[in-house]
C-alpha cells in the first residue's frame with residue numbers, strides 16, 4: 001500500500017514538474033529524491049519489495065544524467081552543441097523575403113494559443129467595438145446615404161461601371177482617405193470604424209466596396225502615410241484623401257502571382273532626363289495584371305526589383321524590391337484595357353511599361369527606402385489583411401442571413417415556409433453560425449489592429465476563414481432561394497455576393513496558400529514560443545553565438561514540450577475540469593475549459609509536427625492545412641466568447657454561442673484527428689493518439705435540436721435577428737428588393753393566424769385556390785376569414801408575389817454592352833506584351 005502511495009506521489013510530482021515547465025535542475029533533484037526515498041523505504045522495510053531494490057538504482061540514473069545536463073558546459077558539449085551542428089546543416093536557409101515576411105507584423109493572442117495555456121486576460125483586454133462620435137455619425141450618415149443611392153443591378157449589369165455619382169459621393173465625403181490621418185487631410189478613422197464602414201457598403205454592393213476598400217488598404221495611401229518622405233506626404237496625401245488622385249497598387253504579374261517576390265519587373269538606377277534636367281533616377285520595365293482600379297487610376301503604385309550596377313547609391317548591385325509612385329499619364333506608362341473578373345463591375349486591368357525613366361524622388365520614402373519594398377508591403381499586409389476582406393466576409397455573411405431568413409419565412413412550399421423544413425434548417429443553422437463567428441472574429445481582430453497590433457497570423461486566419469465561410473453561406477443562401485437566387489436581374493440580391501466570393505478568396509494571398517503556408521507553416525515559426533529563436537540561432541553567421549542562443553531556447557523548448565505532453569494528457573483524462581477559466585465566465589465556463597484543453601492538445605501536436613517535419617513543413621501542406629484549421633477554430637471560438645461577453649451576454653444569443661462552441665470544438669477535433677491519422681511517423685502517431693484521445697473523440701457536432709432552436713430565433717423578426725445582422729445596410733423601401741423582403745416578412749408573420757385558417761379551408765375543399773378565382777373573397781363569404789383577415793392576406797399575397805418574382809428580359813437587353821458590332825473577340829488582348 002505504501003509503495004502504491006509512493007508511486008502515485010511520483011506520478012503526481014512528474015505531472016506537476018512538467019506542467020510547471022520545471023528546469024532540468026528541478027527534474028534532477030526530483031529524480032534523486034524519488035530514488036532516495038525508494039531505497040530508504042526498502043531498507044526500512046516500509047515497501048516490502050526487497051526484490052525491487054534495483055529500481056532505486058535505476059532512479060539514480062536519470063538523476064545523474066539530468067544533473068549533468070543542468071551544468072551548461074556539459075550540456076552544450078554533449079547535447080545541444082551536437083544537435084545545433086546537425087540542425088544547422090539540414091535546416092534550409094530562410095530567404096530574405098521570407099525573413100521579412102516573418103518579421104513583419106506582431107504576435108499577439110495567437111501566441112497564447114500556441115503556448116497551450118491561453119491567458120484569457122490578454123483576450124479580455126482587447127477593447128469591445130468602440131467608435132468615436134464622428135465615426136458613428138459617418139457610419140450612420142454618409143455611409144447609409146451611399147448605400148441608399150446604390151443600384152446594384154445598374155452597376156454590375158446595365159453599366160458594368162461604378163456610376164459617376166457614386167464616385168463623386170465617395171470622393172466628396174472622404175471615403176477614399178479613411179486611413180489617411182487628419183493631419184494630412186484624411187478622415188483618420190480607426191481600423192474598427194473602417195472595417196464597419198467597408199462592411200456596410202459591402203452589404204449593399206461588393207463593387208462599390210472594392211473601390212473604397214482598395215485606396216484604404218495596402219497601396220499608395222498607406223505606404224506614403226507610413227514610409228513617405230515629408231514632401232510626398234505633403235503633396236499626395238491630401239490629394240488622395242479628397243479623391244483628386246485615384247491610386248492603384250501593382251504587385252502581381254503574369255509570372256508572379258502567389259510568389260510575388262519572384263517578379264521580373266526591374267528598375268535600374270541610372271541618370272536620365274526628367275523635366276528637361278539630367279537627374280539620377282530609375283529606368284523601369286514591368287508587366288502587371290489584375291490591378292484593381294488600374295484602368296481609372298491617376299497614380300500607379302509599382303513594385304519592382306531594383307538593381308544598381310554602377311553603384312550610384314553605394315548599396316551594391318542587387319538592392320531588392322522597391323516601391324515607386326508613378327503618375328498614370330507619365331510617358332511610357334501603359335494602362336491597359338479591363339479584365340472582367342467574374343462579371344463584376346469594379347475597374348481591374350493590366351498595366352506595363354518599357355524603359356520608363358522616373359526620378360529618385362518618386363520612390364516611396366525616397367532613396368532611404370530603396371530595397372525596403374517587401375518589408376513595407378509585408379508590414380502593411382499584416383494589418384490590412386485583418387481589416388479589408390474580413391469586413392466583407394462578415395458583412396456578406398450577415399447580409400446572406402438577413403435576406404435568407406426573410407425569404408425562407410415568406411416563401412412557402414408544401415404549405416410550409418421553406419425555412420421551417422429540416423433540410424433547409426440545416427443550411428440556415430450554418431448561416432447563423434457563420435454570421436455570428438465572422439462578425440465576432442472581425443470585431444475582435446479590428447479592435448486588435450485599432451490598438452496598434454499588426455497581427456500577421458491572425459490576419460491570415462481571418463482572411464481565409466471569413467472568405468471561405470462566406471462562400472458556404474452564399475451557397476446556402478442560393479440553395480434556399482432555389483430558382484429565385486439563380487435567375488439574375490434587378491430583383492436578385494444574391495448574385496453580386498455570389499460573383500464576388502471568388503475574388504475575396506483569391507486576392508491578398510489566395511486562400512489555399514494562406515491556409516497551408518502562411519497560417520501554420522509560417523505561423524508556427526512566428527507564434528511558437530521558442531521555435532523562431534532556435535531557427536534564428538541556427539541561421540546565425542557566428543556559430544559560437546548561435547550555439548549559445550540555441551542552447552537557451554532548446555532547454556526552454558524541452559520543458560515546454562514535456563509540459564504540453566503531460567498537460568494535454570492530464571486535461572484529456574480529466575475532461576478539461578482543471579483548465580483555467582477567466583473571471584465572470586458564468587454561462588460560458590465550460591467552453592473556456594474545453595478551449596483550454598484543446599489549446600493544450602494543439603500546442604502538443606503543433607510542436608511535435610514542427611519537430612518531426614522540420615524543413616518539410618512547407619511541403620506537407622495537408623498536415624499544415626489541418627493545423628491551420630485547428631488554430632482557426634480555437635481563435636474564432638475565443639472571439640465568439642469574447643463577443644458574447646462584450647455584448648452583455650444577451651439571453652437570446654446563448655443558444656447561438658452554444659451552437660458555435662460545439663461546432664468549433666468538433667471541427668477542431670476533426671482537424672487534429674486528421675493530422676494525427678496522417679502523421680508520417682507511426683510511433684509518433686500512436687503516442688499522440690494515446691495522449692490526445694485517451695478515451696476516443698470527445699466532441700460531437702451541435703445537435704439537430706439545437707440547430708432547430710437557433711434557426712427558430714433567427715427567422716423571427718426582432719432583436720436576435722437584428723443583432724446577428726448588425727451594422728449592415730437594411731432597407732425598408734418596398735421598391736428595393738431587400739426592403740421589400742423586410743416589409744413583407746413582418747406582414748407575413750403578422751398574418752400567420754389568418755394564413756393557417758385559409759390553408760385549413762383549402763385542404764378541406766371549402767375554398768379553391770386556382771388562377772381566375774378570388775379565393776380570399778370566397779373564404780370571406782364562407783366565413784373562413786373575417787374581412788380584416790382577408791384584407792390582410794390580400795396585402796401579404798400581393799407583396800409575396802413581388803418577393804418571389806424573377807426578372808425576364810428582351811433578348812436584346814441581354815446582349816453584353818461590350819459586344820459592339822465589329823468587335824473581334826478572338827482579337828481580345830490576352831496579355832500586355834501582345
Ligand SMILES: Cc1cc2nc3c(=O)[nH]c(=O)nc-3n(C[C@H](O)[C@H](O)[C@H](O)COP(=O)(O)OP(=O)(O)OC[C@H]3O[C@@H](n4cnc5c(N)ncnc54)[C@H](O)[C@@H]3O)c2cc1C
Pocket residue numbers: 249250251252256257258259289290291292293341348503506507508509510511512513514516517621
Ligand atoms: C479581381 C482581382 C483583383 C486583384 N487586385 C490586385 C491588385 O490590385 N494588385 C495586385 O498587385 N494584385 C491584384 N490581384 C492579384 C492577386 O493578388 C493574385 O491573383 C493572387 O495573389 C494569386 O495569384 P495568381 O492569381 O497568379 O494565382 P497562382 O499564384 O497561380 O495560384 C494558383 C493556386 O495555387 C495556390 N498556390 C500557389 N502557391 C502555393 C503554395 N506555395 N502552396 C499552396 N498553394 C499555392 C494558390 O493558393 C492558388 O489556389 C488581383 C486579382 C484578382 C483576381
